[in-house]
Structures are given as C-alpha cells and as structure tokens.
Amino acid sequence: MSEPKHALVVDDSRSARLVLRRMLEKYGLKVDTVNSGSKALEFLKNNRPDVIFMDHMMPGMDGFEAVKAIKSNPETATIPVLMYTSKGGDLYLGQARALGAVGVLPKTVAPAELFSALKKIGLAIERRKKKRKPDDEGASERAEDIQAVSVPMRAAPRFTEPGMRQQAGPMDESQLDAHFRRLLEEQSVEFRKDVLLSMETVARQTSNRLEKELDEKLESLQQTKVPTQTGPPLLTVLLTVLLFISLILSFYMLSNRETTPGTVAAVDGAMASETQRAAQAINELNALYAERTNQLGESWLMTGWALNQEFVYPYNELALDKQRVDAVEQLLEKLSATGYSGKIILETHVGQFCLVGNQEKGFHLPPPDMTVDKCEFTGNPVQPTDSVAAHQSLRFANFISSSLLLREDVISIEVVSASREDPLFVYPEKSDRTTAHDWNHAAAENNRVVVRLEPR
Numbered sequence: 001m002s003e004p005k006h007a008l009v010v011d012d013s014r015s016a017r018l019v020l021r022r023m024l025e026k027y028g029l030k031v032d033t034v035n036s037g038s039k040a041l042e043f044l045k046n047n048r049p050d051v052i053f054m055d056h057m058m059p060g061m062d063g064f065e066a067v068k069a070i071k072s073n074p075e076t077a078t079i080p081v082l083m084y085t086s087k088g089g090d091l092y093l094g095q096a097r098a099l100g101a102v103g104v105l106p107k108t109v110a111p112a113e114l115f116s117a118l119k120k121i122g123l124a125i126e127r128r129k130k131k132r133k134p135d136d137e138g139a140s141e142r143a144e145d146i147q148a149v150s151v152p153m154r155a156a157p158r159f160t161e162p163g164m165r166q167q168a169g170p171m172d173e174s175q176l177d178a179h180f181r182r183l184l185e186e187q188s189v190e191f192r193k194d195v196l197l198s199m200e201t202v203a204r205q206t207s208n209r210l211e212k213e214l215d216e217k218l219e220s221l222q223q224t225k226v227p228t229q230t231g232p233p234l235l236t237v238l239l240t241v242l243l244f245i246s247l248i249l250s251f252y253m254l255s256n257r258e259t260t261p262g263t264v265a266a267v268d269g270a271m272a273s274e275t276q277r278a279a280q281a282i283n284e285l286n287a288l289y290a291e292r293t294n295q296l297g298e299s300w301l302m303t304g305w306a307l308n309q310e311f312v313y314p315y316n317e318l319a320l321d322k323q324r325v326d327a328v329e330q331l332l333e334k335l336s337a338t339g340y341s342g343k344i345i346l347e348t349h350v351g352q353f354c355l356v357g358n359q360e361k362g363f364h365l366p367p368p369d370m371t372v373d374k375c376e377f378t379g380n381p382v383q384p385t386d387s388v389a390a391h392q393s394l395r396f397a398n399f400i401s402s403s404l405l406l407r408e409d410v411i412s413i414e415v416v417s418a419s420r421e422d423p424l425f426v427y428p429e430k431s432d433r434t435t436a437h438d439w440n441h442a443a444a445e446n447n448r449v450v451v452r453l454e455p456r
Helices: 014-025 037-044 063-072 090-099 111-120 141-150 173-223 232-256 261-307 323-337 394-402 436-446
Strands: 006-010 030-034 051-055 081-085 103-106 310-312 342-349 353-358 362-364 377-379 411-417 448-455
Touching: 006 014, 006 037, 014 030, 014 051, 014 111, 030 037, 037 051, 037 063, 051 063, 063 081, 063 090, 090 103, 103 111, 310 323, 323 342, 323 394, 323 411, 323 448, 353 436
Parallel strands: 006 030, 006 051, 051 081, 081 103, 342 411
Antiparallel strands: 310 448, 342 448, 353 362, 353 377
C-alpha cells in the first residue's frame, strides 16, 4: 500500500485549521498544521509535504510573504501552494499566481471546490465509501465538523499540533463547552477580517468610479490655475530694466534740451517724475520680496510642524479614523497652502493592550491595580493584524479617493503599517509584579500614527 500524501495547513485560526484538516483527511491525506508563516518555513526545513494550504492574513509574516520565501528556496520551490482566503477578485488571484501559487480557494471552501483543486495537482483519491443521508447533502463541512465536536456521545479525533499540551482521557462536558466557546471566538475574529476586507473592496470600487470625474475636475483646475508669484531673482531683473529705461530717457532728454529756462524746468520736472515712479516701483518690489520671504518662513514652520505630528488614539478605535482623519485633512490643506510637493507617509503603530472580556460581550480595560498576568486577552481586537487595510476606516478610504488636493505629481499619501513586534516604546515585564496600568501605559504610547514627509 502506497504512502498517504502529505498536506501542510498554515493558518493563525485554530478553528479554520481544524475544519480544513478534517476535510483533507477525508481524501486520505496526512495533515500537519502550523499557525504562522515563519513556523511553516521552519517546518519545511525537515519536511516535504505534497501540497501547502496557505492563509493570506496572518500576524507577522503574511501568506504572500511566506509563499515568496517558499518559492525562492530551490528545495521547496516545487511544492504546490494553494492560497485560501476570504479576499477575492482577479487582482488578488493575479498577485497570488505571480508569486507562484497554483490557485486560490475561498476561506469557507466547499467540498466540491476542494476536490477539484486536489484533482488538478494529482492528490484527489476516492472519497469515503459511506453514502451521505439525503438530509446531509446540503450541509457544509464546517457545520459537520462543529457538530462532531459539540456532541459528547460521539468521540471526535483529538486535534493536535506541534507544541500543544495533550490532555489525558476524553474531554468532559465543561471542557467541551470551553472548547466550543473558543471556536466561536476565533470565528468572530475571522468574520471581522471579512468585514475589513469588504470595506477595503468597497473603497477601491468607489475610487475607481470617481477616477474619471476627478481627472476632469483636476484638468479644469489646471486650466484656470492662477500663476504663482515670481521669486526674488525675477524681481531683481524687473527692477534693473525699469532703472535702465529711466536712465536712457533721462539721458535723451538732457542731450536734446534747449538752454531756455522753460525747457530746463520741464526736463527737471520729467526727471523728478521718473525718479518718483522708480522709487515707488522699488518700494512695491521690496514689499513683494518681504511678503515672499514671510511665506517662505511660514513654509518652513509648517514643514517643522508636520514633521513633529504624532496622533495617539484609543485602544478601541482604528488607527486612521475619527479625529485622525480630520487631522490628516488639516495637514494636507496646510501643506498645500504652503506649496509643498511630495509624499505624506502615515506610519501606523498598534499597541498590545491588557484587556478583560471576550469577543461576544466585548473587551474593556481592567482595574489599574490588577496584575498583567491575569489579563484575559493581550492584544488589539479592533486591529487583529498588521495589514494596512486593517488600520483604515471606510471614512479615511473615501477621503483619500475623493480629495482634490491629492495628485501623484504634487501631493500623495502613503500608509505603511509598522510591525507590533518592534514597538516604539518598550513594554514592562509580563509578570505578577507588573500592574495592568503600567502595561497599558506602554501600550497606549505605542498606539499612534507617525507622520513623515518626503518632499520632491
């Protein structure tokens, strides 16, 4: 009998790993699971699976980065990789295939889709011979697996992973209840990912619809744009020309005047008038030069103000939402008024807070004197990943797509996400000697948006 084919499932959600593992085992595959891209690369140092199922959105190294690392290594480059994610569209499919993935499956994959994908890479075998009952044909694999876990009278195969602590004997009713609650909480996180990705898709579609209208408006603004004032070098040239013309006129009048007293008086009056006009022009040009110098000083002050902007935000809000959107809009208007040209970089940082509660009832800050080792959750449930899309609100996306002040050749905005594994402020020791107040103070300092300018 031939050796069973081997699959590796990479996903940060335990429930998602459990569902996909059981679906694959029904096709006769041996399945290993890991919860991050970095652990997948570590696993591949000593193992060669026949296929890898890679989740897209994971903390730390995401699915795209992991696939790129796998395909760049000659020893693992030939392993077929199937991405599975809730993010769809031709653009995503093209990106995945460009990195070397053989295909993309939806996160809630149907048995027929999974069978078709395995068949294409030669790993599909005869499914279990036992026929389904008529009322089971329409049930999803996810519902079937959750039911198998929830019914205490039916022993389910224990889900294991490298490094998991094993419990002796079957789980009792309280353990099954706790296990089921953990599965539901993990599914809530998955649903939130889906919502965030949907918001990103809506924002992109809105941007595409408005693109033509915005281009027409920008062209109209360019045609009616008032020319900018000239700088000091041009003022000097104008002043020189004016004085030169005045000197020529004065010399001409002196060389052709008659020696009569009336002629002398007329020439003297003309010279006085020309001198007065020249002096007036000089005063006007000096005032204009002073105004431009003042504008330049204000521009430098505005640049210094922008470089020192850091927006701190609460633990239960997105980085780019509410007051931060207003602040970014104000910054854009001020920079545009000073003639700034270049890129505005918004670097989002996420704090890891000590919280109590759960996904169902919500999380909140604990009492300040509680020790950090008693935290029920440490992280940021509002922004579970370091993905750029997970840190932006729909309002911010609409602002970026509709602002007439944003143009690639003048001012543009770029959002980058900093890894929470490299915080701006160091956290205290996580032990029974550290209070939640001290820990959350450091988390609040890390929960901020940093502004950087890259002028052209």
